[in-house]
Each structure stands twice: as C-alpha cells, then as structure tokens.
Amino acid sequence: MLRALDRSKYEVVPIGITKSGKWVLEADNADRLAIQNGVFPEVDSANPAVLFTADPSAKDLVVQSNVPEVLQQVDVAFPVLHGPWGEDGTIQGLLELAGIPYVGSGVFASAAAMDKAHLKAMMQSAGLPVGPFEVVTNAQWTSQREASLTRIATLGFPVFVKPSRAGSSVGITKVKSQADLVAAIEFARQHDPKVIVEASIENAREIECGVLDSATGPKASVCAEIIVREGHEFYDFEAKYVDDSVELSVPAKLDPALHEKLRALAIEAFLAMAGEGLARVDMFVTGTDVVINEINTMPGFTPISMYPRMWAETGLDYPALVDALVQDALRRGVGLR
Ligand SMILES: Nc1ncnc2c1ncn2[C@@H]1O[C@H](COP(=O)(O)OP(=O)(O)O)[C@@H](O)[C@H]1O
Ligand SMILES: [Mg+2]
Incomplete structure (x- = not known):
C-alpha cells in the first residue's frame, strides 16, 4: 500500500503498531515492511511514539517525548490492520473521537463483522443464507x-x-x-x-466477492475461487500466507447466472451489515446453493491477496483501488451518517 499511494497526491505518514500496542513512526520503506520469504516484518518499537489527540478540532498527530511535538494534521487514516483492535471497531472508535476520517467500515459494522456469531445473526435477520x-x-x-x-x-x-x-x-x-x-x-x-x-459445508466451492463503496452505492467485483490443493484440509494459515498450496482462480469459473447471483448477494450482505468502504464477502457454494461464510471488513491487501486481485480483474488496478478507498473515506467523513 505504501508503494501504491500516489505521492504526487498524498503525503503518507506510516505509523506502526508494535505487538504490545505502542504506536510508533515508521520509516516510509515499503520493502522493509513487506513479507519476504515467509518472514513477517515487525515495526520498529524503538522509533518515536506517536498518538492522535482526541480533539476533533485539531486532528493532530503528536510525537510523544518529554516535550510533545505536533508533527502534522492528518486528513485521513488507512487502518491496514487485521483482527481484534484493528478490524473490530475499536480503532475505528478512536478515529471517530479524533475526528479523522478512515478507510473502511465504521464502529458498528467493524465490530459486528468481526464476531462470526453476530455476523451470522445479522445475515439471518436480513433473510440471507448462512449454515447451521x-x-x-x-x-x-x-x-x-x-x-x-x-x-x-x-x-x-x-x-x-x-x-x-x-x-x-x-x-x-x-x-x-x-x-x-x-x-x-x-x-x-x-x-x-x-x-x-x-x-462443515462438505464439498463446497469457496467463492469470494469484493465489495467497494462509492458515492452511488456499493459495487461488487467479479468473484474468485479458492482451490485448496493437497496437504491442507482447508484454507489454513500456512495456505493463506506462507506456502503455495492454494490456487486462486480469478475470476471464478462460474455459470454467468450464478456469478451474477453471488455478486448481488455480496452487495445485499454488505448493506445488511451496514458496511462501509470495502469488504470481502466469503461464500460456500454447493451446486447453485450458497451460504455466506463470513465477511471481512479489512480483507488481505497484499498485492497477491484476493481482494485487490478481484478488483484488478474487474478493471481497477491496485493503485486505483487504494486511491478509490482513500477518496471514499474522505467523502464519508466521521460522525453519525
Ligand atoms: N463451515 C465450514 N465448512 C467448510 N469449510 C469451512 C467452514 N468454515 C470454515 N471453513 C474453512 O476454513 C477456512 C477458514 O475459516 P473462516 O471462517 O473463513 O475463518 P477466518 O476468519 O480465520 O478466515 C475457510 O476459508 C474454509 O476453507
Ligand atoms: Mg476466512
């Protein structure tokens, strides 16, 4: 993402979060922060600590030291984060308090989609299919x-x-x-x-669809299929990030009518959970039957990840996608909406 952001348009301030939760200024070095040969990079915990003030009239990013120093004002944040405290509404709440627009879903949708049980309940109440x-x-x-x-x-x-x-x-x-x-x-x-x-939804095809918000409402990408090869019982951690055991088929080889049905379902699911910005809707398809497995509000976003690949196949390349997301966040702003 650091590599993709247009520097003639944006001034990028990379912030890392250490494993213990400390926020630090990061060097703007995409190579150092890339996954290389299966090794995951870590942020530099010795770097200067930073924080956002909870003063929405300031939008200041402050470097913490003996004498705090206001670094600059921030227009928009891109929380490139997975999991609890990154994708579950908590950091979204912090950014709301700070008055800083951010990419992706707000507090409610982030929290609801993070919890697989709540997500399923929300889908059920909208009449959308989930498994037992x-x-x-x-x-x-x-x-x-x-x-x-x-x-x-x-x-x-x-x-x-x-x-x-x-x-x-x-x-x-x-x-x-x-x-x-x-x-x-x-x-x-x-x-x-x-x-x-x-x-377990046995012998199902695993189909994913990317949803991207816009001023005229959410749009669905073409769908993709995850085909797990020998040696993995399912799409596990190693298959996702480390080894080469899955085939990502983009676009998925689907009957056109079924493909359109899945794209429409992805948008319905996004609307049902009050999604914003982006989401990847993951489905299990058996014949023409479909259930929604889960929805990721901050899907994997490496250049080889499904979400950007599905959008590239739909006609929006990686830099254009990142730009669309930043613009969408700026358009939406913060507060009740
Ligand atoms: N009910 C299910 N039936 C069949 N396969 C499943 C089921 N739930 C999960 N899986 C397999 O496990 C993988 C990870 O499960 P998932 O619910 O997507 O968790 P995560 O949030 O960790 O991605 C799926 O991509 C799929 O391969
Ligand atoms: Mg999953």
Whole structure:
C-alpha cells in the first residue's frame, strides 16, 4: 500500500503498531515492511511514539517525548490492520473521537463483522443464507459444558470449531468426531473465550466477492475461487500466507447466472451489515446453493491477496483501488451518517 499511494497526491505518514500496542513512526520503506520469504516484518518499537489527540478540532498527530511535538494534521487514516483492535471497531472508535476520517467500515459494522456469531445473526435477520452453527460463550463453557456439547452434537460431524472473533484461520480446527471436540474448543478458546461451531459445508466451492463503496452505492467485483490443493484440509494459515498450496482462480469459473447471483448477494450482505468502504464477502457454494461464510471488513491487501486481485480483474488496478478507498473515506467523513 505504501508503494501504491500516489505521492504526487498524498503525503503518507506510516505509523506502526508494535505487538504490545505502542504506536510508533515508521520509516516510509515499503520493502522493509513487506513479507519476504515467509518472514513477517515487525515495526520498529524503538522509533518515536506517536498518538492522535482526541480533539476533533485539531486532528493532530503528536510525537510523544518529554516535550510533545505536533508533527502534522492528518486528513485521513488507512487502518491496514487485521483482527481484534484493528478490524473490530475499536480503532475505528478512536478515529471517530479524533475526528479523522478512515478507510473502511465504521464502529458498528467493524465490530459486528468481526464476531462470526453476530455476523451470522445479522445475515439471518436480513433473510440471507448462512449454515447451521452453535455458539459457546465463556460462561456456557464454564458452567454448562455438557449442555453446550449436546447442542453442538445436533450439528453432526464434521464441524469447524473457531474463535468467534479471530481471523487468518488462527485457532480453527476441522473436527471429524466427538472425541476431538473438547480439545478443539479449548484450542479455539486460546484465541477467544467465545467459540463458534459450524456444520462443515462438505464439498463446497469457496467463492469470494469484493465489495467497494462509492458515492452511488456499493459495487461488487467479479468473484474468485479458492482451490485448496493437497496437504491442507482447508484454507489454513500456512495456505493463506506462507506456502503455495492454494490456487486462486480469478475470476471464478462460474455459470454467468450464478456469478451474477453471488455478486448481488455480496452487495445485499454488505448493506445488511451496514458496511462501509470495502469488504470481502466469503461464500460456500454447493451446486447453485450458497451460504455466506463470513465477511471481512479489512480483507488481505497484499498485492497477491484476493481482494485487490478481484478488483484488478474487474478493471481497477491496485493503485486505483487504494486511491478509490482513500477518496471514499474522505467523502464519508466521521460522525453519525
Ligand atoms: N463451515 C465450514 N465448512 C467448510 N469449510 C469451512 C467452514 N468454515 C470454515 N471453513 C474453512 O476454513 C477456512 C477458514 O475459516 P473462516 O471462517 O473463513 O475463518 P477466518 O476468519 O480465520 O478466515 C475457510 O476459508 C474454509 O476453507
Ligand atoms: Mg476466512
């Protein structure tokens, strides 16, 4: 993204967030911040710490030192972040308080889409298709474990056991028999005390669609298909980021009528969750049947990621897509809308 932003149009101030949550100024060096040979870069925790003031009339980015120094005013933020505190409405809330427009969904849609259980409930209430699932909260697992296991058993096997609020496939297990269920729930709980268990949609095609907001409403990209090759039971973390075990088919080879149906469904889903900016709607397709698996409000955005590739195939290349997102954020602004 650093590489793609048009420097004749934008002055870019990269901010890194360390693993402990400290915000630091980063060097504007796209190469250093790229994933290289499977190695993930880390931000420079020794760099000067920065913060946004919660004064919406200032929009100041302040360098913290003994004597705080106002670096500059910020027009718009691009939260290039995954997961809790990045994609779940919390940083969006911070930016709302600071009065700084930002790319992507607002507080509500970010929080709702981050939680797979809430997202499914929202889709259901809009009459959109989702697969069978059961939720096990921390309280239920602690005090009603047997009843929880009985509920889950109604789904049959195999099931997918997931942290309700994670991503990148972390903490997810495909469970084929009762004997492995408790261990899978405990594993998911290492990432989130709230767990969702879903009936496995067997032999389904995994189809994704990109949604991009605009002044005239959301638009859908062409769809793409994830084809997981040998050695991976599903689209797991290694398959997503590290090895070469998936084939991304862009555009997906779909019957044109089905393709249009999926694109329309992606837009309906985006509207149903009050999405803004962008989202990637992930679906499972069996024949002509479709269920929505999940919606990512800040989908993977490396040059080889699905979201930018789907838009490139639709006629919007990576720099144009990044520009459209920044302009969309500036158009929307902050506050109730
Ligand atoms: N109910 C399901 N049926 C079949 N496959 C599933 C199901 N849920 C998840 N998967 C597989 O696991 C992967 C990760 O699950 P997902 O819900 O997308 O979690 P994440 O938010 O971590 O991406 C999916 O891309 C798919 O390959
Ligand atoms: Mg996913």
